[in-house]
Amino acid sequence: MNDEQLFLLIQKAKEKDQKAQTKLINVFWVDVFSFVMKKVKDENDADEITVNVFSKVLSKLDMYDPHFQFKTWILTIAQNTVIDFWRKRSRENQDPTENLDEVKNQFAKSPEELMISNEEQKKIIKTIESLDANYQDIIKLRFFEEKSIKEIAEELGISVANTKVRVMRAKKVLAELLKNNEFDDH
Secondary structure, X not given: OOHHHHHHHHHHHHOOXXXXXXXXXXXXXXXXXXXXXXXXXXXXXXXXXXXXXHHHHHHOHHHOOOOOOHHHHHHXXXXXXXXXXXXXXXXXXXXXXXXXXXXXXHHOOOHHHHHHHHHHHHHHHHHHHOOOHHHHHHHHHHHHOOOOHHHHHHHHOOOHHHHHHHHHHHHXXXXXXXXXXXXXXX
């Protein structure tokens, strides 16, 4: 793909053209996934990080400066996402007794607090049920049944790349709905 074709594809993707966005992801998927895989050395983590990278890329397309190579811009986002991944991972691997009080507090919640948690859970489930059936399926398979991208692709009979795009879009739509619903009750 030459620079002019890429520029036109980026423009269409900026305008929320889903086919252009999918094509953009497909063009750079292998580059980003390979880059991330070298850094994390685990296919599932690399997959998850790559999905996050493209989610960020699509949400920040307006910030892309055409004076720079698009691939370099994407790989910079990938590098920063990998750094965030390792920071999060190192926080998770800190002394397990540090969070012991938190765990104790979890079990010491009052009935009212437990009810609030249940209410939040019901709200999330209700929000998921309001989604398009395709997104509901993707979210159920990915987050409730914790299936891999490959397993979901096989189950739904679609390509792995298409599955990745659908997971990313479903997460984005759900996050938006949840963010908007937080304020409905106040």
